[in-house]
Amino acid sequence: MRQIPVRKNETIEVNFEDLTHDGAGVGKLNGFPIFVQRALPGETGKVKITKVKKNYAFGRLLELTKESEYRVDAPCPIFKQCGGCQLQHLSYEGQLKHKEKQVRDVMERIGGFSSLTVHPTLGMLDPWRYRNKAQVPFGEEEGGLIAGFYAERSHQIIDMDQCAIQHEQNDKLVQIVKNIAKKYGVRGYDDKTHKGTLRHVVTRYGYKTDELMVVLVTKGKELPNKKNIIQDIQAELSNVKSIVQNINPKRTNVIFGEKTEVLWGEEVIYDYIGDIRFAISARSFYQVNPEQTKVLYDKALEYAQLTGAETVIDAYCGIGTISLFLAQKAKHVYGVEIVPEAISDAKKNAKLNGIENVDFAVGEAEKVLPWWYAQGIRPDVIVVDPPRKGCDESLLETIVKMQPKRVVYVSCNPATLARDLKYLEEHGFLAKEVQPVDMFPHTSHVECVVLIELV
Known part of the structure; x- marks a missing residue:
């Protein structure tokens, strides 16, 4: 038996x-893994062991005796408490290299791909203030209203007034709502007692249109004072x-409940990715980093190699x-998605x-792809963009059949x-090449686009 x-x-x-x-x-100690938050590869440090399996x-970093060349001071004052970003202490160059290595290692370990081309990660020129959507929980602390983000692995709200990866317009709007709610005595929600009024404030910003939406959950x-709250928000920011x-x-x-009601203004705001205009409602899924979404989609379009003669299926559309x-370059595109509201939005966006x-x-x-196949639809290209769990095996079987x-x-x-x-x-x-794209700088997430060809 292995000795711990x-x-x-x-x-x-x-x-x-x-x-x-x-x-x-x-x-590792004698091959035994020890996981420590905010430690970096190439570093040596004193660690207090906090949990043993x-x-x-797991351990807590007490002090570093050797630092990584890629270590930087995190600019966010609550980086160590907040669970939103994991990598602010790693330089952006270091983050891009880490994400490329992460993809390469996983391809080899899980897929068995030892010689698959993995390109350097496509990053941002300015990797800050990129998020176009904020979802901020509200609560109470010592009788006062607070708003911020949850501490790592907890439901404790860290009160804050700005976030380094949120667009400034989102930060500004959240603070305005917070001040107005305080002014009218609106109580923050307590998830332990299930009391209070305001649970979350969700803001959305159109980068290209400068339009703002605020959702009071x-x-x-x-x-209380709904009419005054609406008037005060309008008075503070003219682009809401x-x-x-x-x-x-x-x-x-x-975050969201079933019922949504427009209190004032439009049901949607608009934004663009490239030349395509999108209507974004309170609950629409829309990529949170529009600049990198364009990079991601341009690469997907490049890999699709469309000439105008192709039939394309977009699964998880x-x-x-x-x-x-894809429709800009394809003969015809068929999109399928399990969420009815998303398909309703997709049809509106096509019309728009x-x-x-x-x-x-x-x-x-x-289920839909086999039905399309039975109807005689023969795609030249299939695009998949599944959730984190990946593709259902029956979908992969259908792709193989098609x-x-x-x-x-x-x-x-x-x-x-x-x-x-x-x-x-x-x-x-045959998987030909993998292109990592950094959609979420300063977090541990990485997106990839892969070109796969029929042999």
């Missing part, structure tokens, strides 16, 4: 050699185009973002842009991507 080389509360010196998928430093342990329909209330009466971690990009060579269907991709010339795989999880690529390789396809 560490004990809880013991202090040891650890050499760090890697990062986990969620950004923790990985050190059978196959690994409340426990019940009642919002939509004020919405969402009601969520449940004891739940889910959402509100039609990739579908409408005068794009007619698209059809959208509601349903599970693994035999498209190319598959373009857009992924937010390198591990499930590697698993799915392995399946496709075993069934007559």
Whole structure:
């Protein structure tokens, strides 16, 4: 039986050699992994062991005796408390290199791809203030209203007035709502007692249009001084185009409830990705980093190699973002998505842009694609952009049956991507190259686009 080389509360010196998928430093003692937040590869430090399991342990970094050349001071004052960013202490150059290595390692370990081309990560010129959507929980502390982000792995709200990765307009709007709510005595929600009024404030900003939406998520329909709150928000920011209330009466971690009502202004705001205009409602799924979304979609379009003669299927199409990009160069695009509201948005977005060579269907991709196949639809290219769990195996079986010339795989999880690529390789396809894209700087997440060809 393997001897566990560490004990809880013991202090040891650890050499760090890697990062986990969620950004923790990985050190080893006699081959036994020790995970430590905010430690970096190439560093050595004194660590207090906080938890010991059978196959690994967790520790807290006490001091560094050797620092990484890529270590920087995190500019955010609450970086160590907040769970939003994991990598602000790693220089941006270091982050891009780490994400490329992460993808390369996962491809080899899970997929068995030792010689697959993984390109350097496509990053941002300015990797700050990129998020166009804020979801800020509200609460009470010593009788006063607070708003911020949750501490790491907890439901404790850290009161704050700005976030280094949020667009300044979102920060400004959240603070305005916070001050107005305080002015009118609106109580923050307490998830322990299920009391209070204001649960979350969600803001959305159109980078290209400069339009703002604010969504007040409340426990019940009642919002004290509603009329005055609406007037004050309008008076403070002239580019607010939509004020919405969402009601969520449940004891739940889910932000939105079922009922949404426009209190003032429009039901949607607008933004562009490239030349495509999108209508964004309170609950629309829309990529939070529009600048890098354009980079991601341009790469997907490049890999699709469209000449204008191709039939394309976009599985997991959402509100039609990739579908409408592809439709500019394809003969016809078929999009499928399980969320009915997303398909409704996709149809509206197609109409908004005068794009007619698209059809959208509601349903599970693994069921709709075989039905399309039975109708005689033969795609030249299939694009998949699945959730973190990756593609359903029955969808992969259908792709194999349809035999498209190319598959373009857009992924937010390198591990499930590697698993799915392995399946496709075993069934007559060849993964040609992987392009990591940094959609979420200063976090541990990385997106990838993969070109896959029928052999």
